[in-house]
Amino acid sequence: MFQKLPKSIVILAAIIGGIEFLFSLSESAPIFGLTGEDLRLVAMRDFGFWNQIFTAQISTFNIINKESIRLFTYAFIHVNFVASVFSVVFTLAFGNLLARYANDLQIIAFFLVSSFFGALGYGFLLDESFPLLGSSPGFFGFVGGFIFLLALQYLEGKKEFDGFFAVPVFL
Template identity: 30%
Template structure:
């Protein structure tokens, strides 16, 4: 009890996390309802494919832009729009759960705008590395790369916490190791694309950005530079 008001049983989600979750869920709901014939009529069956063609990241289009030095806005937007276009309901559901769980934690520790910056920039960096490293015609879609950016931020918190108490900081990377191991196993069993490259790049971006966006992070970096 505080000031005569009962404490909520569950801490409320930061608004930015709710907004990202809605941005993931709403397109998927439209695609799924359309494919089921609930809305949109016969033409709605192709809504998901149309969304992927318009908003997913394409290595072929990226290669074309690189080769011609032309950067149309309708294609540059793919760097930040692809996390909100998923290939299935399950794909979107898992990505949404990651946003709720890790997004809440990162937003509460870093701040809401910092969390959003990590999500957006990690996703964009994941797409960039995917386009540069692979020549994969399969489009990149879904929020896993920016979700892995949030994993990177969470890993930073663990890494810094372990260092503060003199523990082995390598233990902080257990989660990313387990996630990539599971992803590799599923890829070997069921087959898959090279999107793990974007996921790993998203993690690296999230971890690296945390040095600047975590509370006191930039001040710590400046102090270390001055000391050296």
């Protein structure tokens, strides 16, 4: 009846949900000496993708350093509980679509590469003082990967998803 979720999707969702669980838990008891929103703010400061840091890296040609990890870590930190829940749900749903055509390693690669390019786009195209946070680029990478792989199958003559191409028209 239900398709079994791949381990990679469950792991990504568990990391996103687990971090949010720590933030929620810190509301009632200190974690790492921080309580409530302080823990979230420290995580945003230390792991969010800040445009100012990225601009400094590019302008000094010091691209590969300890700050480069932010190109990936921002995807696991969210602004609030609701954003985190939506990210978990969309990661599970869209990742499961992609799992029909990709293995666990490819799924994680889609997520991380999409997050990487999301950060690059944010860094090069926008001049924001608020950090980039959340896994939206990662799970939208799942959607793009699914549509790309589906289109390849369609071009090969497999027409099992003809109706899927009508969905964007209605959106």
